[in-house]
Amino acid sequence: MPKSKATRPPNPRAATPVAAEAPAGTVSLPTGGGAVPITQQEIVSRLGISRGTLHRILVGSPLVKTSTRERVLRELREIDYVPNAVARGLKTRxxxxxxxxxxxxxxxxxxxxxxxxxxxxxxxxxxxxxxxxxxxxxxxxxxxxxxxxxxxxxxxxxxxxxxxxxxxxxxxxxxxxxxxxxxxxxxxxxxxxxxDTRRAFADLTRHLIRLGHSRIALMLDASASQFTVNRELGYRDAMKAAGIALEEDWIIHATPDGSPLPPGGPRAGDPGWDASDYQYGFWGTSQVLARKERPTALVCFSDEYAIGALRAADLAGVRVPSELALVGYDDKEPAKFARVPLTTMHQPxxxxxxxxxxxxxxxxxxxxxxxxxxxxxxxxxxxxxxxxxxxxxxx
CATH class of the missing domain: 3.40.50.2300 (Response regulator)
Incomplete structure (x- = not known):
């Protein structure tokens, strides 16, 4: 008696049809059974135009009759046509x-x-x-x-x-x-x-010097980025040009406890790594105001730092600007509506x-x-x- 051939069970993957990737210039249209891609060739056949005409309309070329453009765009809106940017990118790079x-x-x-x-x-x-x-x-x-x-x-x-x-x-x-x-x-x-932040911070510092201040502190973030270095250089430029002897402890890198953070600024796990700039400004100013000899003016890293500084001054009973002049940088909306509106540098x-x-x-x-x-x-x-x-x- 001949042996019957063993039959394998059907492959479930083979039994499931796999949708082919949509070719370039297609769009998926919503239907009751899911998204169905439509090609540009199907669109031009439906509208009775050439692919060249469709392309010129899509890129906004003036070399198409107004009536044709309006008719085609109306039809494209009705079918919710969206060009396949990924496919187009693969073709055009x-x-x-x-x-x-x-x-x-x-x-x-x-x-x-x-x-x-x-x-x-x-x-x-x-x-x-x-x-x-x-x-x-x-x-x-x-x-x-x-x-x-x-x-x-x-x-x-x-x-x-x-x-x-x-x-x-x-x-x-x-x-x-x-x-x-x-x-x-x-x-x-x-x-x-x-x-040019170096020039901007020199201008801020010079403004305070013209107002009669010489004990001017600078509050920065804790990073070693060029973004921060340029601020310090501008401050130093103005102090040196005015002949004011600079005390290094007037330059404050704001952190929760006054200790330096790792190069590049705070990271997950470091003290205050998820703090806002308002908090950094508050912490830095609190440390400055706790000193026996306070500065009479403070140049802040940003408006957010300056608003944090304003809060710290309020809690310490220090009046702004009569006992502590503050300036910020950025000129965003909060600067205009702070309890004491901020003098600042406007970024364009x-x-x-x-x-x-x-x-x-x-x-x-x-x-x-x-x-x-x-x-x-x-x-x-x-x-x-x-x-x-x-x-x-x-x-």
């Missing part, structure tokens, strides 16, 4: 997207810059992909890798110039990816749009966003003939309010 690497987006000092970058990018036809870092080199590396995986056309670095990040930014350049810095990083030859965020996106887009599109880095410095401007005491003196 361009995704018309910009990657932004930056610290906390929710911080007051960053909100306006990020908003300005979004608006400027949209005006140039680019979308924005934001990579959040917590200010640490490890997080920045993760951001860079994630943004590269999304095939962005170029990068804008909002980070504050940590030296540990230098090799990773150089790797971007080696890969041929355009990069624009908003804070110059020593050792990185890349396009840069920046506000809208111009920063426009200049950075314009420079990056020009690089991506090959509009800049030079291969060397392009630098576009911008200036902050002094805004005098009540916290420095200048208004009270005039009155």
């Amino acid at each position: 361009r995704t018309h997207s910009i990657g932004i690497i930056g610290p906390a987006a929710f911080k007051t000092s960053n909100i306006d810059k990020i908003n300005a970058l979004h608006i400027a990018a949209r005006a140039r036809g680019y979308s924005v992909v934001f990579g959040y870092s917590d200010g640490s080199p490890q997080a920045e590396v993760t951001c860079i890798r994630e943004l590269r995986s999304k095939m962005v056309d170029g990068f804008i670095a909002l980070s504050r110039g940590l030296s540990e990040s230098l090799p990773h930014y150089k790797a971007l350049q080696k890969a041929g990816l355009p990069l624009v810095q908003l804070y110059p990083l020593a050792g990185l030859e890349a396009d840069c749009v920046y506000v 965020d809208e111009r920063i966003g426009e200049a950075a996106v314009s420079l990056l887009a020009d690089r991506i599109e090959g509009r800049i003939p030079t291969e060397g880095p392009v630098t576009r410095p911008l200036e902050a401007t002094l805004v005098v309010r009540d916290s420095c005491g200048a208004r009270a003196r005039r009155e």
Whole structure:
């Protein structure tokens, strides 16, 4: 009796049909049974136009009759057509997207810059992909890798110039990816749009000197970034030019207990690593006001630090500005509405966003003939309010 052949049970994977990837120029349309891709060829057949005409309409070319453009756009809206950007990017090696690497987006000092970058990018036809870092080199590396995986056309670095990040930014350049810095990083030859913080902090310090102050303290964050170093250099420039002998303990790096934090600023597990800048300003000023000989004026790292300083002065019974003049940096909304409105330096965020996106887009599109880095410095401007005491003196 012949042996019967053993039969294998059906492969459950083989029994399940696998959907093919949608070809370039497709879009998924919602239906009762799920998303169904429709190709550009199906669209042009349905509308009775050529693929060239469809392309010209999608890119906004004027070489199409107005009546045809309006009819096609109306039909595309009805079927909710969205071009497949990923497929198009694989074909053209361009995704018309910009990657932004930056610290906390929710911080007051960053909100306006990020908003300005979004608006400027949209005006140039680019979308924005934001990579959040917590200010640490490890997080920045993760951001860079994630943004590269999304095939962005170029990068804008909002980070504050940590030296540990230098090799990773150089790797971007080696890969041929355009990069624009908003804070110059020593050792990185890349396009840069920046506000001259050294000059800004010299201007703030000179303003206090003109008001008659000589015992002027400077409160900084705890990082060793170029962003922080430039503030200190500006303060030193003004004090030296005025012939004021500088006492090193007038320069305060604000931390919860007055002790220095690791290079690069606080990280998870360090004292105060998750604190806000308002808290750092409060802690730093509390330490200053506990000294036997107090300064008569305080230059603060940012407006947030200055608002924290204002709270510390209130609790210590020190009157602002008659006993302690305060100045900040950034000129965000909270500065205008603080209990004592802040004298500060105004950052031109809208111009920063426009200049950075314009420079990056020009690089991506090959509009800049030079291969060397392009630098576009911008200036902050002094805004005098009540916290420095200048208004009270005039009155």
